[in-house]
Amino acid sequence: MLAVVTGGAGFIGSHTVDRLIAGGHHVVVLDDFRTGKRANLAQHAGNDRLTIVACDVAHGIFAALAPVTAKHGPVERIVHLAAQVSVVHSVDNPLTDMQVNYGGTLHVLEYARAHGVKKVVFASSAAVYGDVVEMPVDEDTPRRPVSPYGIDKLASELALDYYAAVHGVPATWLRFFNVYGPRQDPGSPYSGVISIFADRARAGRPLLIFGDGGQTRDFVYVGDVVRAIVAALGDGNSRVVANVGTGGEITVLQLARTIVELCGNKSTIDHAPMRAGEILKSRARVDRLRDALGIVAETSLVDGLRETLR
Numbered sequence: 343m344l345a346v347v348t349g350g351a352g353f354i355g356s357h358t359v360d361r362l363i364a365g366g367h368h369v370v371v372l373d374d375f376r377t378g379k380r381a382n383l384a385q386h387a388g389n390d391r392l393t394i395v396a397c398d399v400a401h402g403i404f405a406a407l408a409p410v411t412a413k414h415g416p417v418e419r420i421v422h423l424a425a426q427v428s429v430v431h432s433v434d435n436p437l438t439d440m441q442v443n444y445g446g447t448l449h450v451l452e453y454a455r456a457h458g459v460k461k462v463v464f465a466s467s468a469a470v471y472g473d474v475v476e477m478p479v480d481e482d483t484p485r486r487p488v489s490p491y492g493i494d495k496l497a498s499e500l501a502l503d504y505y506a507a508v509h510g511v512p513a514t515w516l517r518f519f520n521v522y523g524p525r526q527d528p529g530s531p532y533s534g535v536i537s538i539f540a541d542r543a544r545a546g547r548p549l550l551i552f553g554d555g556g557q558t559r560d561f562v563y564v565g566d567v568v569r570a571i572v573a574a575l576g577d578g579n580s581r582v583v584a585n586v587g588t589g590g591e592i593t594v595l596q597l598a599r600t601i602v603e604l605c606g607n608k609s610t611i612d613h614a615p616m617r618a619g620e621i622l623k624s625r626a627r628v629d630r631l632r633d634a635l636g637i638v639a640e641t642s643l644v645d646g647l648r649e650t651l652r
Contacts, residue, residue, distance in 0.1 A: 343367050343368070343418040343419055344367070344368050344370065344410075344411075344414050344415060344416065344417050344418050344419075345362055345367050345368070345369050345370070345417070345418065345419040345420070345421065345575070346369075346370045346371075346372060346403075346407065346417050346419070346420045346421070347359055347362070347369055347370070347371055347372070347420075347421045347423065348372045348373070348399045348403075348420070348421070348422050348423055348424035348446070348450065349372075349373055349378060349399075349422075349423035349424030349425065350369070350370075350371030350372065350373055350378070350383070350394075350421075350423070351371055351373040351375060351378030351379055351380060351382050351383055351394070352373065352377060352378040352379075352382070352423065352424075353382075353521075353523075353525050353526045353527065353564065354423055354465070354518075354521060354564055354567060354568070354571075355371070355373070355378065355382075355421075355423045355424075356378075356382035356383055356525055357523070357525070357564050357565070357567075357568045358421055358423070358568050358571055358572070359371060359383060359386070359392065360385070360386075360568075361568050361569075361571075361572055362572065363386060363389065363391050363392060365572070366391075367391065368391045368392075368393070368414055369391065369392050369393070370393045370394075370395060370407065370410050370417070371383065371392065371393070371394045371395065372395050372397040372399055372403060372406060372407075372424065373394070373395075373396065373397065373424065374396065374397060374398040374399070374424075375396060377427075377527070377530070379525075379527075380394070382525050393410055393414075395407070395410065399422075399424040399446040399449060399450065400424075400441060400442045400443075400445045400446040400449065401449075402449045403449055403450065403453050404453060404456075407453070411457075416457060416458070417453075417457060417459055418459065418460045418461075419459065419460060419461045419462075419463070419575045420450055420453075420454060420459055420461070420462045420463070421463045421465075421571055421575065422446070422447060422450045422462060422463065422464045422465060423465045424446055425442065425443045425446065425465065426438070426439050426442045426443055426491070427491075428491070428530075429469060429489045429491045429492075429619050429620065430617055430618075430619070431491075432489050432490035432491035432494075432619070433489055433490065433491075433618050433619045436490035439490045439491060439494060440490060440493070440494045440497075443491070443494040443495065443498065444494040444497045444498055444501070447464065447497075447498035447501055447502070448501060450462065450464075451501060451502065451505045451511060451513075454505070454511045454513075455505060455509045455511050459511065459512075460512060460577070461512045461513070461514070461574075461575055461576070461577070461580075462502065462505075462511060462512070462513045462514075463513075463514050463515070463516065463571055463574045463575055464498060464499070464502055464513065464514070464515040464516070465515075465516060465518060465571075466495045466496075466498065466499055466515045466516060466517045466518065466583070467491070467492065467495045467517060467518055468517055468518065468519045468520075468560075468585070468587070468621075468624055468626065469487055469489060469491050469492035469495055469621070470485045470487050470492050470495050470496040470499065470517060471483055471484075471485055471486070471487070471492075471517075471621075471624075472485070472486035472487045472488040472492060472621065473486075473488060473621055473622055473623070474621075474623065474624075475623075477591070477623060477625045478560075478589060478625045478626055478627040478628075479585065479624070479625065479626055479627060480585070480627040480629075480630075481517070481583050481584065481585060481627075481630055488619055488621065489619035491619075498515075499515050499583065502515055503581055506580050506581045507581065512577075512580040513580060513581065514574040514579050514580065514581075514582050514583070514584075515582075515583050516567075516570055516571065516574060516583070516584055516585075516586045517583065517584070517585045517586065517626075518562070518567060518586050518587075519559070519560040519561070519562055519585065519586065519587035519588075519624060519625075519626045520534065520535075520536075520559040520560060520561045520562065520587075520624070521534065521561075521562055521563075521564055521567050521586075522534050522536035522537065522561055522562075522563065522564065522646065522647075522650060523563050523564030523565065523646060523649065523650055524564070524649065524650055525564075526564075526650075528540065528541030528542075529541075535559075535594065535597070536561065536597070536601070536647070536650060537650070539597065539598055539601045540601055540605075540647070540650055540651055542609065543601045543602050543604075543605040543607065543609045544605055544607075544651065546607045546608065546609055547609060548609060548610045548611070548612045549598045549601070549602065549609055549610070549611050549612070550612050550613070550614055551594055551595060551598060551611060551612070551613050551614070552613075552614050552615065552616050552617045552620065553594075553613070553614075553615070553616035553617075553620070554595070554613065555593055555594045555595025555596075555598065555611075555613070556593055556594075556595065556622075557593065557594050557620065557621070557622050557623065557624075558591040558592065558593050558594075558622075558623050558624060558625065559591060559592065559594065559597070559624050560587040560588055560589070560590060560591050560624055560625045560626045561588070561592065561597070561643055561646070562586060562587045562588050562626075562639055563639070563641035563645075563646035563649075565640075565641060566586075566588075566637070566639040566640060566641055567586055569637050570584070570586045570631060570635060570637045573635040573636060573637050574635055579634055579635065582630075582634050583630075584628075584630045584631045584634055584635060585626040585627060585628055585630065585631060586626070586628075586631060586637075587625070587626030587628055587631075587639070588626070588628070588639040588643075589625070589626055589627065589628045589639070590625065590643075591623075591624065591625035592643065595611070598611050599611070600643075600644070600647065601647060601651075604644070604647055604648065604651060605651065
């Protein structure tokens with residue numbers, strides 16, 4: 343099939359591209375390279391099953407895809423990962439965040455409607471739930487996002503449901519919990535906590551925790567996330583939402599200590615005030631991921647951390 347991966351040069355996107363190309367599909371990457379890196383796709387250099395198009399999805403994708411489809415035929419599936427992914431940035435820049443994230447989703451859906459795309463898989467987030475008292479969080483938990491990032495992810499979900507119900511665009515949305523793994527950029531202050539902790543611990547530098555470290559997260563390895571994405575690309579399961587996590591949780595303080603131990607050095611752990619918009623507790627109920635998509639997270643946190651550090 344011809345599959346489009348928006349944000350395909352990014353962390354999760356490039357791993358998705360790897361899996362799709364390994365499956366024999368032709369993949370079109372749409373990425374503006376503000377955070378995505380061509381180096382993440384260097385392993386496919388010269389592969390005629392990969393087409394890379396520099397494109398800001400928030401400005402539309404019709405023109406970017408026209409020459410590709412003229413050569414290779416119609417787009418059959420879209421994985422929509424392109425987004426501004428920092429909660430902190432969204433709090434500081436809510437208008438830009440919503441224009442990029444919600445606007446980008448609308449452009450993808452309009453393309454899918456106009457061209458009869460067979461499935462759109464959207465990367466949503468546990469941020470749509472906001473602060474939840476009862477754990478684990480299931481998909482029917484009331485959505486009360488506490489950041490612009492969570493708001494535009496929820497708005498995008500509603501748009502997908504509308505396009506599926508009214509315009510017949512088959513869509514599945516996956517609520518990612520805390521994804522980690524190789525290629526996650528530790529150089530960004532907005533990157534995932536594991537990549538930042540790992541980078542600092544390898545260098546023997548202090549690890550900085552915002553708050554007391556008692557906040558919990560459900561960390562899921564990128565390989566398991568990609569398995570869920572590819573499963574969702576299949577026929578059926580339209581208008582289905584599923585959490586993508588492990589069903590477990592660990593405190594940020596425990597995580598920091600584990601990474602320091604795995605690195606075998608003496609990095610200290612420092613603390614700073616809690617950041618606005620940050621969720622205190624997070625753990626996914628993953629029954630629907632298993633029942634609807636046949637996916638169960640297979641990678642333990644320690645094994646995933648070792649692979650990330652390697």
